[in-house]
Amino acid sequence: MEALSKDLWVFIETDEEGKARNVGLELLNPGRRLADAQGGALVAVVIGYKTEAAVKEAAAYGADKIIVVDGEEYQHYTTDAYADAMYALVTKYGPTTMMIGATNEGRDMGPRLSCRLRTGLTADCTAVDYDEETGNIAWTRPTFGGNLLATIMCPDHRPQIGTVRPGVFKKGERNEDNKPETITEDIHIAAERIRTRLVEVLKDLDAGDVNLESAEVIVSGGRGVGGPEGFEPLKELADLLGGVVGASRAAVDAGWIGHVHQVGQTGKTVGPKLYIACGISGAIQHAAGMSGSDVIVAINKDPDAPIFNMADYGVVGDLKLVIPELIKQIKESRK
Numbered sequence: 001m002e003a004l005s006k007d008l009w010v011f012i013e014t015d016e017e018g019k020a021r022n023v024g025l026e027l028l029n030p031g032r033r034l035a036d037a038q039g040g041a042l043v044a045v046v047i048g049y050k051t052e053a054a055v056k057e058a059a060a061y062g063a064d065k066i067i068v069v070d071g072e073e074y075q076h077y078t079t080d081a082y083a084d085a086m087y088a089l090v091t092k093y094g095p096t097t098m099m100i101g102a103t104n105e106g107r108d109m110g111p112r113l114s115c116r117l118r119t120g121l122t123a124d125c126t127a128v129d130y131d132e133e134t135g136n137i138a139w140t141r142p143t144f145g146g147n148l149l150a151t152i153m154c155p156d157h158r159p160q161i162g163t164v165r166p167g168v169f170k171k172g173e174r175n176e177d178n179k180p181e182t183i184t185e186d187i188h189i190a191a192e193r194i195r196t197r198l199v200e201v202l203k204d205l206d207a208g209d210v211n212l213e214s215a216e217v218i219v220s221g222g223r224g225v226g227g228p229e230g231f232e233p234l235k236e237l238a239d240l241l242g243g244v245v246g247a248s249r250a251a252v253d254a255g256w257i258g259h260v261h262q263v264g265q266t267g268k269t270v271g272p273k274l275y276i277a278c279g280i281s282g283a284i285q286h287a288a289g290m291s292g293s294d295v296i297v298a299i300n301k302d303p304d305a306p307i308f309n310m311a312d313y314g315v316v317g318d319l320k321l322v323i324p325e326l327i328k329q330i331k332e333s334r335k
Contacts, residue, residue, distance in 0.1 A: 004094025217243025224279020282307025
């Protein structure tokens with residue numbers, strides 16, 4: 001379709017309580033830069049039920065305009081309801097670009113939407129930029145199992161659509177004084193049109209309370225931990241620091257810990273305040289998933305490990321000696 005505006009849209013994903021999930025708020029940050037480069041407005045699109053809290057958050061994180069679709073049929077994500085609502089909005093307003101979080105919902109809705117609109121979609125991006133020469137968005141994503149990074153553009157069709165991994169970007173600064181224009185669209189989907197319904201929610205017992213994307217402290221282990229038992233002291237350290245346990249692909253592939261803990265190009269992209277890498281060599285695939293951390297501490301017995309090149313602090317030593325001593329020192333400091 002032909003773009004009707006130069007606006008850049010960010011889909012603000014909501015939970016069942018109508019609150020904004022972090023990924024959409026994160027995408028408003030790079031969205032600001034890209035919208036300015038395109039010469040259009042930064043538009044937050046909020047779909048959900050009782051979305052007042054999400055609308056308020058989208059305003060605080062810099063949206064120029066907010067388009068809201070609110071209805072009971074949007075309380076829980078369904079492909080038909082969300083894709084139909086978004087398709088109606090896009091065909092009415094005609095944005096140039098759309099950014100969607102690469103969550104389960106975004107990965108489901110994005111391809112269906114791009115197919116209906118007969119435009120391209122770049123999935124699972126880890127970087128986005130504006131190409132001055134062509135005026136296109138340059139979407140960068142891992143390929144060939146994370147061994148290469150491909151930059152993709154969509155020059156002939158609009159809107160340009162990309163799904164971007166949670167945690168790739170940090171949220172911008174809040175501005176409670178921002179008062180964007182808010183448009184409420186009365187779009188409702190007939191019950192017979194929605195071909196799926198939520199029957200029951202089953203939690204992944206292996207996942208526990210792991211939420212790498214929103215964690216402020218992550219203690220990660222790699223091949224150097226030596227086995228499943230090597231993650232026990234890391235969990236104790238993470239608990240002491242109020243964080244969660246992460247892992248490299250090597251540790252996950254070895255079966256030492258579940259995939260839900262994996263950080264890197266083929267896992268989660270994170271940006272905590274503190275990232276402690278334990279026995280991780282620092283391969284480019286892992287680095288791509290954690291290089292946005294505020295402070296990186298590396299612990300490795302190999303002084304030439306690449307992880308030290310990106311670390312703010314490094315400890316050359318045996319994990320079996322360093323981690324217990326670190327735990328001991330933290331406990332003593334809190335007495």
